[in-house]
Amino acid sequence: MTKLIFEKSIDDMTGVSLSEDNSSAENSGINPKFLRKEKPVLPEVSELETMRHFKELSDMNFCVESGFYPLGSCTMKYNPKINEYIASLEGFTQLHPHQDDEDVQGALELMYKLQEALKEITGMSAITLQGSAGAHGELCGMMIVKHFFKVNNEPRRKKVIIPDSAHGTNPASAGMCGFEILKVNSNEKGQVDISHLKELFEQYKDEIAAIMMTNPNTLGIFEEKVQEISEIAHQNGSLLYYDGANLNAVMGITNPKIMGFDIVHLNLHKTFSTPHGGGGPGAGPVGVVEKLKEYLPVPVVDYDGTKYFRKYNLKNTIGKIKEFQGNFGVLVKAYCYILMKGKNLKNVSQDAVLNANYLKEKLKSYYDLPYDCTCMHEFVLSGNRQKEKGVHTLEIAKRLMDYKFHPPTVYFPLIVPEAIMIEPTESENKQRLDDFVEAMIKIANEAESTPQKVLDAPHCAPVKRVDETNAARHLDLRYKPEE
Numbered sequence: 001m002t003k004l005i006f007e008k009s010i011d012d013m014t015g016v017s018l019s020e021d022n023s024s025a026e027n028s029g030i031n032p033k034f035l036r037k038e039k040p041v042l043p044e045v046s047e048l049e050t051m052r053h054f055k056e057l058s059d060m061n062f063c064v065e066s067g068f069y070p071l072g073s074c075t076m077k078y079n080p081k082i083n084e085y086i087a088s089l090e091g092f093t094q095l096h097p098h099q100d101d102e103d104v105q106g107a108l109e110l111m112y113k114l115q116e117a118l119k120e121i122t123g124m125s126a127i128t129l130q131g132s133a134g135a136h137g138e139l140c141g142m143m144i145v146k147h148f149f150k151v152n153n154e155p156r157r158k159k160v161i162i163p164d165s166a167h168g169t170n171p172a173s174a175g176m177c178g179f180e181i182l183k184v185n186s187n188e189k190g191q192v193d194i195s196h197l198k199e200l201f202e203q204y205k206d207e208i209a210a211i212m213m214t215n216p217n218t219l220g221i222f223e224e225k226v227q228e229i230s231e232i233a234h235q236n237g238s239l240l241y242y243d244g245a246n247l248n249a250v251m252g253i254t255n256p257k258i259m260g261f262d263i264v265h266l267n268l269h270k271t272f273s274t275p276h277g278g279g280g281p282g283a284g285p286v287g288v289v290e291k292l293k294e295y296l297p298v299p300v301v302d303y304d305g306t307k308y309f310r311k312y313n314l315k316n317t318i319g320k321i322k323e324f325q326g327n328f329g330v331l332v333k334a335y336c337y338i339l340m341k342g343k344n345l346k347n348v349s350q351d352a353v354l355n356a357n358y359l360k361e362k363l364k365s366y367y368d369l370p371y372d373c374t375c376m377h378e379f380v381l382s383g384n385r386q387k388e389k390g391v392h393t394l395e396i397a398k399r400l401m402d403y404k405f406h407p408p409t410v411y412f413p414l415i416v417p418e419a420i421m422i423e424p425t426e427s428e429n430k431q432r433l434d435d436f437v438e439a440m441i442k443i444a445n446e447a448e449s450t451p452q453k454v455l456d457a458p459h460c461a462p463v464k465r466v467d468e469t470n471a472a473r474h475l476d477l478r479y480k481p482e483e
């Protein structure tokens with residue numbers, strides 16, 4: 001086991017050399033009453049040992065640069081290094097958000113042009129870039145829904161319909177806004193069950209504020225009836241919300257406006273390439289149709305023909321959802337990626353869909369495929385057949401680590417038992433996909449012939465089985481020195 005850096009500490013070891021003048025508290029210029037009485041408990045390590053420590057940690061990490069990362073619903077694509085380079089330019093990193101608009105024209109221009117690009121990609125009429133991730137965009141979108149019905153004097157609309165295949169953040173965001181969740185079932189094709197949806201509308205009528213949908217949905221299946229769903233919702237005076245986490249499947253081919261949506265969030269860190277495995281930062285812009293333009297959070301970035309500026313006077317704004325302009329660095333990366341792809345942006349989606357279908361066809365005779373149809377950018381297998389031999393999806397995922405693959409998303413969506421959700425993205429070549437297929441087939445065979453090998457996996461990961469429940473219930477991330 002790797003030691004904590006605190007455990008590598010040697011008394012009075014230091015990694016920096018400060019001049020006598022600066023190193024003592026008395027000379028610091030800080031009012032003595034604010035000075036500590038005792039030394040803080042910090043690790044005392046040399047510069048070399050510090051570097052070794054963090055290198056060791058980074059070697060334990062698995063990233064897109066180390067191998068195939070087919071984590072379904074997360075779009076773990078390759079993040080071009082030019083994005084990082086551009087985002088790190090001094091002209092961007094040395095700005096301060098309190099600077100006057102005149103002094104930050106370049107940054108505002110970039111945000112404005114990103115908004116314009118996202119408008120074109122989504123078909124929406126206006127965009128806010130403030131959201132810091134998909135879930136935050138959802139919250140913003142649901143706040144807009146709530147405020148819209150308040151302004152329009154329809155406070156009865158307190159219910160939001162969400163498919164049973166939805167990502168957990170959907171009900172969470174709607175719930176946080178005070179909405180009550182109605183679950184709509186999926187049918188045998190893995191799509192929203194229209195007759196159940198109609199029943200819900202019959203029953204609750206003008207109590208329904210919105211439907212939240214993901215399309216393609218989390219099974220990687222395109223909701224063929226989406227326009228009919230939109231009509232049902234709009235006839236009832238309800239709004240239609242698009243969870244854009246799966247936009248990677250449809251960019252440049254169709255868009256949420258054509259499908260009939262009113263509000264859209266995007267996950268820039270997924271679709272438009274920012275490293276996001278470690279929890280951020282991300283960006284979750286929200287787009288809306290014309291009638292909801294005035295509800296966006298402020299400020300939005302606007303252009304009057306001569307200069308770019310931050311606009312605060314939106315009539316029905318929900319207020320502010322994030323300090324300043326959101327995660328600006330992620331916006332720069334997304335804009336860079338969009339410019340780089342240009343008119344070829346739709347190739348991204350086409351390649352992502354092709355790769356997913358290739359894997360699906362190669363694997364479907366070895367694993368159960370609950371919804372056997374042309375998939376979009378991802379697909380969901382089931383480990384049911386292996387479970388009968390006593391090998392669970394969790395163990396299949398762990399065994400993949402031995403073959404140097406990041407496991408796919410497992411046990412989600414909830415409607416597929418023993419779910420294995422695979423999203424290869426457009427970044428991978430055929431050789432990599434074939435290597436993955438080979439590993440998956442090996443594991444399927446092992447589950448038959450040598451199941452213990454799979455049950456004991458991972459054999460070569462730095463950390464074996466972790467107690468996930470305990471870790472979630474008793475989150476303890478802080479080092480405490482022994483008393």
Ligand SMILES: *Cc1c(COP(=O)(O)O)cnc(C)c1O
Nearest residue numbers: 073133134135167169214245267
């Ligand atoms: C990733 C994801 C989200 C949440 O997005 P974050 O950026 O992680 O907050 C919501 N819905 C779906 C379908 C997702 O895949």
